[in-house]
Amino acid sequence: MKILVILPNWLGDALMATPALEALCSVYPDAELTLVGSYVSIEALKYHPRCVRHYVDETKKGGNRFANTYRFAKELGVHDMAITFRNQVHSSLLLFWSGTPLTAGRRSWHSRLLLTHSINPSHPSHLVEQYRDISQSLSPIPLVIGNLNLHIPPHRYNRPMLGINPGATYGSAKRWYPEKFAEVARAYSDKYEIILFGGPNEVGMANDIESRLNGIKVTNLAGKTSIQELCSFIGGLDLFITNDSGPMHVAAAYQVPTVAIFGPTRHAETSQWMNEKSYIVRHEMKCAPCMKRECPLGHHECMKSIEPEEVIEAVKNLTYNTLKQGRPQ
Template identity: 65%
Template sequence: MKILVILPNWLGDAIMATPAIELLASHYRDARFTFVGSYVSIEALKHHPLCERAIVDDTKKASNRYIATYRLAGELGQFNLAVNFRNQLHASLLLRFTKTVVCISRRSWHSMFLLSHTPKISTTQHLVKQYAQLAMTDADHWNAQVPKLALYIEPKRYDKLTLGINAGATYGSAKRWYPERFAEVAKEFSNQYDIVIFGGPNEVEMASEIESNLKYFNITNYKNLAGKTKIEELCANIAGCSLFITNDSGPMHVAASYQVPTVAIFGPTKHKETSQWMNEKSAIVRHEMDCSPCMKRECPLGHHDCMKTITAAEVIETVKSII
């Protein structure tokens, strides 16, 4: 059973699609996957044991994306089933151009005209459930039990208990709590845990600010990996942590997939839709606001109270409650 899967672009969304992929793997006999997605999503998911091909979709960089999409479809060939987790015209076209008969994608103006199966999926539920329902659209029957997140990257083994700190959030500044407050939390637990600071290439400055605060507190048992790890290394390092403190972000979902005890700080986003999925030791810190969830990249009102009112002491107490 050859199955084409068009992965979400963002790391966190791609990881939230893994339960749907596991459902496909268990439902369809002899399932063999071809994954197409962004560099980030492919690097995280290409290690799946049933993945035969993992292809980074670079058509956006082409001078003519329509022609590039057609050529990519020709390289991919035909499948028994195709599932699209992106709500995007070029993704719908890619599936159509492969000449695969059974193509599944969330209903949109383009998918309705181009593809065979375009269900309406309720957005008032967790994104993991949305993806699972989408993937199983053509299944004869399934028990609606959605499994845990699944990554197949080997966790790093640390010599000591390790606290991971992730102050970044790729989507925008509105999702980010403050570096000095992350440092206060890290200081509280520095006697029990070694500390690793995570962050992407665009979050080096933020991580450096956390590091400066730790130095001010005379804390030396830390390592700053911001901007220094590829996606596979990032996942492995997070997977090996004993405790993780993070904003709503892709790394938060990496931690959840490995059941790392995690406290996540939420501000402008929908916690009921993107919180950690089935992480047994996890908690959310958030304050209900009249203006939230606004889902904006930057605070539209300029005060950022959804994050500003969350104190380090509050996060510290929440961490203590799960460990």
């Protein structure tokens, strides 16, 4: 069974598609996956044992994208079935032009025209469940979804490690403040060694936090890791403090105890999936969730109003409950 999969562009969204992928692989034990996605999503998911081919989608680069998409579809060739987790016309066209007889995607004007199954997921629901609903159209039996899944071994540290992730690729509205992250890190520096994460565009924030932790041992990995290394290093942590971001979902895949700080996004839709060792810090506000990259009102109160003491208290509650769950009954 050859299955063509168009992955979401963002790291976190790609990880939230993995329960649906695993469910399809359970229904079709002989599945051979062809994965298409952004560089980030492919680097994270190409290690799946059922992945036989993987491609970074470069149809945007050079020339006419419609022509590029047509040529790419012919290169991919016919599969037994195909699914796109992106809601864009070029992804629908890619599946259509591949000649694959059974295709599925989220309902839209283009998926209705171009795909055999145009699915409207149930709402409100978590994004993992929405991806399951789209995938269900390719299965003759109900799909059972489990945890997020990464096939990258976690790093093994020789001491307790606290990871701090101050960035969020989507935009500044999702980012808490470096000085507040630093205050939380300092509060737990006697129990954990601190490790900072971030992409190439988030080095400044990580450096800011590091400068505020003078005298404390800090490993700053911002801008220094591959996607594989990022996943592995997060996977071995004892505690993770992060904004709503791709690395937050990486931590969920490894069941890392996590405190996640939410502001402008829908926590019920994109919070950590099936990680019982997870705690959300957020404030109810009339203007949230706005889902904007930058605060449209200019005050950023959804994040600015969250104080370090709240996150410190959340860590206390999380670690207490984690220890309690770990005790023999």
